[in-house]
Amino acid sequence: MTMKHSGARKLKESTNFYSSFDQINGVHPWMDAVTDGYVSYKVRELRSGKVAYFNFILAKEMGLIPPDHPNQMTEDLENKLIETFSLQIINEYDELVQRRVDPETVRPHRYMATRYLQLQHANKQGKTSGDGRGIWNGTVYHRGITWDVSSRGTGVTCLAPGAVEAKKPLKTGGTEFGYGCGLAEIDELFGASILAEIMHLQGLKTERMLCVIDLGKGYGIGVRAAQNLIRPAHLFLYLKQEKYETLKAATDYLIERQISNKAWNITARGMAKYDEMLSAVCKAFAEFTAQLDIDYIFAWLDWDGDNVLADAGIIDYGSVRQFGIRHDKYRYDDIERFSTNLNEQKQKARLIVQVFVQMVDYLKTKKKKPLREFANHPQVEKFNELFDAKRANRILYRMGFNETQRNNIFAQPGLFEKFDKEFSYFERAKISGSSERVADGVNHAALYNMRTIMREYPQFLSESPLPFDKRWMLENTFFKKILSGFAKAKDARMGEKQRRHIESFQKTYRELVNVAAGKQKPEGILKGICERSEKLNTDKRITGNALIEMVEEIISEKKKGLSMEQIQKIIDRLVFEQNGNPEVPVSRYYRELQSRPAVKMDLFAKLLSLVEENSESI
Structure with missing residues (x-):
């Protein structure tokens, strides 16, 4: 074969190799x-x-x-x-x-x-x-x-x-x-x-x-x-404009894509398919918003259904942040208006479901009724029920309990609610004072870091040599572990009220472990809880502020000659460190990952230090 023909063949092969x-x-x-x-x-x-x-x-x-x-x-x-x-x-x-x-x-x-x-x-x-x-x-x-x-x-x-x-x-x-x-x-x-x-x-x-x-x-x-980049907003504009045929065509397109991708199990035909779509949308948005709430993820939701996918997912990361602790008073300043906060995401998601209800009614009756008429629609009420169930499940999941253990806990009436009361007391507490300006908005910082105690308390129970019902963490130790870096001098003093809640938290936590264990001894499940909670509450969590500073550092190094190959490897390495969360379905390409990309270690160490410095920030 001549060199000319060899070169032509190589070009054809390389072209065909990426023909997809x-x-x-x-x-x-x-x-x-x-x-x-x-x-x-x-x-x-x-x-x-x-x-x-x-x-x-x-x-x-x-x-x-x-x-x-x-x-x-x-x-x-x-x-x-x-x-x-x-x-x-x-x-x-x-x-x-x-x-x-x-x-x-x-x-x-x-x-x-x-x-x-x-x-x-x-x-x-x-x-x-x-x-x-x-x-x-x-x-x-x-x-x-x-x-x-x-x-x-x-x-x-x-x-x-x-x-x-x-x-x-x-x-x-x-x-x-x-x-x-x-x-x-x-x-x-x-x-x-x-x-x-x-x-x-x-x-x-x-x-x-x-x-x-x-x-x-x-x-x-x-x-x-x-698998679907359509937003609720792609449909809602035709509802607002009362363009019936266009709305029907857009909604049918969404349903058909979801069915063909096996994302929604919709079997009804005619107008009944819209009711099944509504049920799928309600469930998806309730579960999505509950996970955002418990994982401290801020995504700017509003009734227009713009910054969210129609099957309830994140799109447009410009206003998405992962908080280190529950900064549920943070609002993004978008110049002309402030965003919603973490606490308001549930209500906004419920409102999106309500607009879907209004839309389905319009599709079925060809008459657009006021949105307020659907405030108490069964699917809107169902949203609250599904949200609460997912929220409870997600808290126990983040604590390290597996599915069987969570089901054991939910089978005991009132047990989770008793624990949640103590958990929420600490999680929602704020530092003294009021909201303050931050770089891109306002915030009233959280007082306690519950991710730390989720990670470290089962470790303490596991390592204690005492009988299980005698394993008490000293109140001062507990208080110091949960106190966030935002706490002011007067916040750092433990009072009688905090002592009572710490005692009640530990008591109900041990009850959860006892019930979760089922027929096993509670000590027998602690190792698994420790491993899961360590992964789910990792100190390598990348907050919004950490991400901003890390990207600034990468770009600064890029200007000094950092290669595109190194940028690729650094992004891959940062992502791969987050792989392996329990019960998360990922493709085999993630499951089969063996090695981590070789990166420029001095830069990577700097990035990890930025993660640590911002571990509790917005």
């Missing part, structure tokens, strides 16, 4: 199902940028790369990713000024920016809002599952708040109007890559970052993927 990416070409079934549901744009290839992060595990789950592909970037793979995702829309401004674009760079298919409801727009019916800086790249089909793929940072659309405020087409990259730049900052994309995968490894439904392309000058393109 060719299905991501801008074509999406939403375009046919909901013809009013998007604005379409011609798209050009930038043919520039570097791949700063690629989620090899997610790509394998989606069938985009072979299962045995090493978790390492190749030249051919990078070229394919740049070709597929390094794109920018040709927007209204480009058309207006007749921007010269090389025809060879223009993609054959138009890409869509979807319409959905957004409260930050003056129009509260969704007539002007939607994807302001993003496009949907298309779908990926693999082993019976359809995945959605979309990108942000691909140019400003007419649905951006800034474009609506300006009342004229905006140039991509302009900063004259807020939320009108159309680009994504690279630090935001790195943060989302890390946090989204950590949320996935904690068992939450979420968008996940497939790829980050660094375009230089602090900007990039972030490619997200999920």
Whole structure:
């Protein structure tokens, strides 16, 4: 074989090796199902940028790369990713000024920016809002599952708040109007890559970052993927506008995708399928919000159903934070308004379910009734019941009890409620004083760190040589362990009230262990509880502030010459450290992980120190 033919064959093989990416070409079934549901744009290839992060595990789950592909970037793979995702829309401004674009760079298919409801727009019916800086790249089909793929940072659309405020087409990259730049900052994309995968490894439904392309000058393109990227807001705008046929088409699309992906078990036909959808939505949102509550995860929920997936999952990590302790008074300052807080997420999720109820009634009757008429609908009431059940289960789970042990506890009437009273006394306590300004909002800091006692108390019980019913931690020791770093001098003094609650906490905790053990001796289950609680309440938990500082450090090192390969390995290492939570279903690619990526240890040690410094922060 001649060298010429050998080179041609090698090029053909490398092209075919990553041919699965060719299905991501801008074509999406939403375009046919909901013809009013998007604005379409011609798209050009930038043919520039570097791949700063690629989620090899997610790509394998989606069938985009072979299962045995090493978790390492190749030249051919990078070229394919740049070709597929390094794109920018040709927007209204480009058309207006007749921007010269090389025809060879223009993609054959138009890409869509979807319409959905957004409260930050003056129009509260969704007539002007939607994807302001993003496009949907298309779908990926693999082993019976359809995945959605979309990108942000691909140019400003007419649905951006800034474009609506300006009342004229905006140039991509302009900063004259807020939320009108159309680009994504690279630090935001790195943060989302890390946090989204950590949320996935904690068992939450979420968008996940497939790829980050660094375009230089602090900007990039972030490619997200999920089995369904539709938000409630994609449907609610047609309810608000009373566009019956379009709403029906959008809702039917959602149901059909969920059924085909085996996410919802809906068997009814006709109008009855909407009732089954409502039941699935109610359960999903109740359980999702309860997990956010117990895991101290702030996600800005509101009735518009914008910052959440329709099957109850996280999307848009710009306003998502993982707290170290229960900072349930923290509010994000979004310039024009403050966000909800952790305590209010339950009510907002319930309100989203209520809007779904209103929507289903409209689909069945073709008459839109006021939202308030559905405040006491059976599914709305069911939400509270499901939330409470999931919350109770999640507390015991985080304490280290396995499913059998949790069921034993719930079989004893009133036992969990008795413990929860003591647990909540400590968990919800605040430092003296009132709310104070923090870097991006306001907060009234939590006084106690209950994650510490969840981790260390079973260890104490396990190591004590005394008979089980005599194992008491000294009150002063207990108090010092739970006291957070935010406590002021007068907060650090233990009074009689605290002593009583510490005594009651320990007493009811031991009751839980006794009942959880069933026919075993309580000492026999402590080892398992210790192992699980150690993992679930790890001191390596990455808080919102830690993540911000870590990403800043990575970018600082990047400016000094840190390679893209090292950035990839560092993100992977940070994520992989969070792997292995009990009862969390993950793909075999996570289960089979053996080694950790080799990273620049001085930088990684600095990042871990930032995690430790911010372990109790917002």
